[in-house]
Amino acid sequence: DPVYDLWETPEGDLTNINLGCDQSTPAVPADFFYPGSDPFVGQIAFTGEPLVTDPPNILGPTDTIIKRARAVYFPECGTEDQIDIEIVALNLKSVEPITVNGAGGPEQWDVRMCLSDLPQIQGSMEIYQACENGGYFNADLPVYAKLIFTQVDPPYNQEEYDLGLSGASPISYNIPSGNWMFSDPGLEIYVSPGDVIVENCDFPGVTIGPSAVDLIPGIFGDPCIFCSLPGDVFSIPETEMLADCAAQIIQPPQVVYEPVYDLWQTPPEEDITNVDLGCDPSTPPIPADYFGPGSDPFEGRITFAGEPLVTDPPGILGPTDTIIKRVRAANFPECGTQDQIGIEIVALNLISVAPIIVTYNGGQDPEEWDVRMCLSDLPQLPGSMTIIQNCEEGGYFYADLPVYAKLIFSKTDNPQFQEEFDIGLYGTSPIVYNISSSNWLFTDPGLGIYVSPGDVIVENCDVPSVTIGASAVDLIPGIFGDLCIMCPIPPTVFSIPITDMEAECARQIIWPPHATGCDYVVGDFNGSGSFNISDIIDGFSKLKTGSPEADLICECPPGSGIEWAVAIDVNSSCAFNISDIIDGFSKLKTGSPDLEPCADCPPIGRLAPGDELPLVIPLMNPKEKDVSNGAGD
Numbered sequence: 001d002p003v004y005d006l007w008e009t010p011e012g013d014l015t016n017i018n019l020g021c022d023q024s025t026p027a028v029p030a031d032f033f034y035p036g037s038d039p040f041v042g043q044i045a046f047t048g049e050p051l052v053t054d055p056p057n058i059l060g061p062t063d064t065i066i067k068r069a070r071a072v073y074f075p076e077c078g079t080e081d082q083i084d085i086e087i088v089a090l091n092l093k094s095v096e097p098i099t100v101n102g103a104g105g106p107e108q109w110d111v112r113m114c115l116s117d118l119p120q121i122q123g124s125m126e127i128y129q130a131c132e133n134g135g136y137f138n139a140d141l142p143v144y145a146k147l148i149f150t151q152v153d154p155p156y157n158q159e160e161y162d163l164g165l166s167g168a169s170p171i172s173y174n175i176p177s178g179n180w181m182f183s184d185p186g187l188e189i190y191v192s193p194g195d196v197i198v199e200n201c202d203f204p205g206v207t208i209g210p211s212a213v214d215l216i217p218g219i220f221g222d223p224c225i226f227c228s229l230p231g232d233v234f235s236i237p238e239t240e241m242l243a244d245c246a247a248q249i250i251q252p253p254q255v256v257y258e259p260v261y262d263l264w265q266t267p268p269e270e271d272i273t274n275v276d277l278g279c280d281p282s283t284p285p286i287p288a289d290y291f292g293p294g295s296d297p298f299e300g301r302i303t304f305a306g307e308p309l310v311t312d313p314p315g316i317l318g319p320t321d322t323i324i325k326r327v328r329a330a331n332f333p334e335c336g337t338q339d340q341i342g343i344e345i346v347a348l349n350l351i352s353v354a355p356i357i358v359t360y361n362g363g364q365d366p367e368e369w370d371v372r373m374c375l376s377d378l379p380q381l382p383g384s385m386t387i388i389q390n391c392e393e394g395g396y397f398y399a400d401l402p403v404y405a406k407l408i409f410s411k412t413d414n415p416q417f418q419e420e421f422d423i424g425l426y427g428t429s430p431i432v433y434n435i436s437s438s439n440w441l442f443t444d445p446g447l448g449i450y451v452s453p454g455d456v457i458v459e460n461c462d463v464p465s466v467t468i469g470a471s472a473v474d475l476i477p478g479i480f481g482d483l484c485i486m487c488p489i490p491p492t493v494f495s496i497p498i499t500d501m502e503a504e505c506a507r508q509i510i511w512p513p514h515a516t517g518c519d520y521v522v523g524d525f526n527g528s529g530s531f532n533i534s535d536i537i538d539g540f541s542k543l544k545t546g547s548p549e550a551d552l553i554c555e556c557p558p559g560s561g562i563e564w565a566v567a568i569d570v571n572s573s574c575a576f577n578i579s580d581i582i583d584g585f586s587k588l589k590t591g592s593p594d595l596e597p598c599a600d601c602p603p604i605g606r607l608a609p610g611d612e613l614p615l616v617i618p619l620m621n622p623k624e625k626d627v628s629n630g631a632g633d
Helices: 533-545 578-590
Strands: 003-007 016-019 042-048 064-068 080-090 092-094 098-100 107-115 123-131 134-143 145-151 158-162 171-181 193-200 203-210 220-222 233-235 239-242 246-250 260-264 274-277 300-306 322-326 338-348 350-352 356-360 364-375 383-391 394-403 405-411 414-422 431-441 453-460 463-470 480-482 493-495 499-502 506-510
Touching (some): 003 203, 042 107, 080 193, 080 203, 171 220, 171 246, 233 383, 338 364, 338 453, 338 463, 431 480, 533 578
Antiparallel strands (some): 003 064, 092 107, 123 134, 220 233, 239 246, 260 322, 322 338, 350 364, 356 364, 394 431, 405 414
16 A cells, blocks of 8 residues: 655745756746736746645645655665555645736736646655664655735736646655655654545545555654664754755644743752763863963863753743753643653753862963853753653653753853853754653642743853743643552652753753741741731730741742741741730631742742641652641641
8 A cells, every 4th residue: 555755845935846947847938828918937936835635724734745655675684675665645835926017017926836637657755664663765756836826906917837737757756865864753753544535736636545554754863873873853854855946844744833932940969960071072172272372171070059040021030950842741641551652852051069160271360150051042952751641640752862062151259251151152963861760749748839821031151032821721841649559540749850961961850949947827926827816825925935936947049038836927027026925816816817838939839827737748759849748747
């Protein structure tokens, strides 16, 4: 049975046809548009227009379909196969109108490019398996085309120029090199389910069978060079169809979803988040003379910690320093299933834990330089995330994430003096981070996880700002429910373990950004779980005796200056004194206990008086967050 490969033509002026160039692309003759119109010679640039289908839109943005006579066959890795191919659908539109001159004056005409009424002839495709999960191909594809011209202004006349029926030879497209993979690694490629009716402009519709299950052309796994080595960095490069007087750029059509954004924070664990310069092609050394004339090459490890991203509105993402975009939300038909999703890093902001030492002329004149790690000016490559649901409230995931990074060096004693080293532009490959295992839950069980509300502008050092959409409502990666091992069993103990992103010569540990501190009820001075007159009495007694420590101890953010619980701070002063006793008693007396916590150390769950406190959640291991409420209840 034949199989069908779907293609999309992206925007730009690289897809074109040059009329009057050779026998396959003859000029439009005189008097074609109207009596007295001049011949038309010149290049017309096209972009894709989605094919009209029944059922509607089932092939997404597909505008070109190529039929292979059969599925591919490889006896073993390293072999090749040759298959007959034929174009069966084409729908392109001109990027802008052409200008027709003649006796009627200059006129604007739009152009559509479809298949000729003449039957198409077969071409040939040679497919090579070069690595464990894919390879490359080349092809020759003859195309008889038709151009439909439509007048931009009234009376909207339409004229059809069938290059095939005019006696022209077919346009002989050549694909010198394209890539393919056996299966979609999470790039969300459209496929045909079969029995799809496709319109070809005014040509009778054709019925398209199913896309091949043998391979997907047009997607690339890097490095795909040896049969024993699978490609593990996935992308969708442009595939070129080239002829003497025409060209078409194609890509496999991707499913378009609303992306979702996962927020991450890099905790300051000593010597864990790092980059080893000079280690491999993804982390090249700093060359000689980079910091100034005579500066020595720099190789070695730089250790980093996270610095909150600068956002508008300010501070809305909390301590977030890393943002990863998923192309869509996850979908689990039932518990026990998994989903594979394309991902891409969109924001990064790390700072060196300590300055590096730069020397000159063979180790002399040492200088200290601070380092910031951001995203490269080079476009990022997509990665892949596989998410498994294995219990009622969550599961685990693993991922591969390529990152093109940039280092910005600032002299420690003169921060205005900076040098920029774009690893992406200097290196030959991205840093490929691997997350071998991490956890997720459908919802936040009270851990105080920050999420993006959407429409947040995020600065990326000196790279243009990006607008971050909403965090996913499908799941929150990086939080753990124990015991999450079997689908019927819901977890009961929750924690925030560290997630490890490892590469050959780099490493970053992350966890979801979360509020610091503990859950408490504002005004609850004695840990009873509510605010009442006993808190006023106990607070006054401890103030009088000079021992104002509350029973509920709270871990406030470093640098906040708050060393003990602020539960009795009812007027947002971030201190406990007689005014809190007076204000608290007044609000209790009037029945309006609307208390304001210290803004530097708010309760993690933003609990209000009378709200139920969560269950105690014990510490799981030294790298996990203790989110117990400290009240002993």
